[in-house]
Amino acid sequence: MQIGIGGVIISIIPDNNDSAIPLDDAYQPFLSHGQPEVVLRVHYGNLPRFSHKETAFDTEANWKMFRGNGEYVLKALARVAILKSDFKSGEIFIRKRGIKTISPLMYPLGEIIMINLLAKGRGTVVHACGLKYKKRGWLFIGSSQAGKSTM
Numbered sequence: 001m002q003i004g005i006g007g008v009i010i011s012i013i014p015d016n017n018d019s020a021i022p023l024d025d026a027y028q029p030f031l032s033h034g035q036p037e038v039v040l041r042v043h044y045g046n047l048p049r050f051s052h053k054e055t056a057f058d059t060e061a062n063w064k065m066f067r068g069n070g071e072y073v074l075k076a077l078a079r080v081a082i083l084k085s086d087f088k089s090g091e092i093f094i095r096k097r098g099i100k101t102i103s104p105l106m107y108p109l110g111e112i113i114m115i116n117l118l119a120k121g122r123g124t125v126v127h128a129c130g131l132k133y134k135k136r137g138w139l140f141i142g143s144s145q146a147g148k149s150t151m
Contacts, residue, residue, distance in 0.1 A: 001102075004032030005110070006125075008117055011036035012104050015043050024103040038113060039089045040081075042104045044096040047080045063108055074109060081109050087116040 001023055002011050009032050012023075023031075053068030063076035067085075074081040083090035092104050105113070115125050128141040 002032045002034070002036055003027055003030040003105075004034070005030055006114060006118060006123060008038060008114065009034050009036045010038040010040065010105070010113070012102070013039065013041045014102060015041075022101050024101040026103070027105075037088060037117070040092055040104060041090075042092045042094065042102065044094050047078070047093050047095055048082075050080070050082070065112070074112060076108060079106070079109075083113070087113050 002009055004010075050066075050073055053066040053073060055064065056067040056072065057065040063074060066073040066075070070085050071090075072081075072083045072085065072087075074083065078095035080093045081090055082093075092109070094104070111125060118124055126139075126141070128139050130137060130139045132138075
C-alpha cells in the first residue's frame with residue numbers, strides 16, 4: 001500500500017503474515033499511487049534487540065533516537081524503526097499485542113521521516129493548528145500537549 005503526504009509517496013510493505021491486517025482509517029484519505037520515495041517494511045511480533053549506538057535525540061519520556069553505521073534507530077513504546085541515514089528506507093518492528101489495524105507512521109515516526117525529507121529544500125513541518133474563518137486564515141502554534149488540537 002502507498003500513502004502520499006506533502007508530495008512524498010511512502011510505500012508500506014507489511015510482512016507476508018500480516019498482509020490481512022487492514023490499514024487504519026486515518027490513512028484512507030492519503031492512499032496514493034506512483035513511484036514511492038520512501039519504502040518501509042513493517043514487521044509485527046517481537047521487537048529486535050539492537051546495540052545502542054550514539055544517542056541522537058532523547059525525549060526522556062516517550063522515545064529515543066540513536067545513530068550509527070549509516071542508520072538511525074528510533075525506539076518508541078512498542079515499536080522500533082531502523083532507518084537508513086537518508087530516511088528513504090527502513091524496517092519498522094511493532095509489538096503485535098492486540099493489533100487490529102496497520103498504523104506504521106504513528107508518532108513520532110511519520111514526523112521524523114517528513115521533517116528530514118522536507119528539510120532538504122522541499123518544505124517544512126509546522127506543529128500547529130490552523131483554520132479558515134471569514135475568509136481569513138488563523139494559525140495557532142505551540143509545543144506538544146499545548147492544546148492546539150482541542151481548540
